[in-house]
Amino acid sequence: MIAMIVGTALALAAADAATLMAPATTAQLQQVAVALNSAPVALKGDVTAAGPTLRPFLITLMCVQDDGATRGLVQRYVGSRGTAMFNGWSGMMAPGKRMPHHDMVGCLNVERLQNWRRIAANEFGFDIVFIAPDSGESYVWPTVMHREPDGTWLVA
Secondary structure, X not given: OHHHHHHHHHHHHHHHHHHHEOOOOHHHHHHHHHHHOOOOHHHHHHHHHHXXXXXXXXXXXXXXXXXXXXXXXXXXXXXXXXXXXXXXXXXXXXXXXXXXXXXXXXXXXXXXXXXXXXXXXXXXXXXXEEEOOOOOOEEEEEEEEEEOOOOXXXXX
């Protein structure tokens, strides 16, 4: 009985998440792969290791449609150090909402990842450049990835 309740709750949570996010197109998913592959040679190993967190984090940010849900959808990718993006959070988290002419019906494009930098042996940073395909607006989202003590990479 408990397993059925938990299973139902998980299915409902997944359905809720699906209604809060637009579906990414194949081309948009390919753009994410190309952007992740753009890391400089010195960071490639860490970016590859961070891929299981980094890829779904990018897709969530580019496709989330509800400001109130953004924190809940992204929180699973945030490490033990927390993140500056939640300090003083006011609900305006979705990158698409920062583009006043984007209609929020579809996902943003990840134009590129830029400004790659090594911060520490267990941390690297970069900027995500999002482009709204409908309005052409752009937004730069600074990101830092941190390797946790257990070896997983999460957003710092």
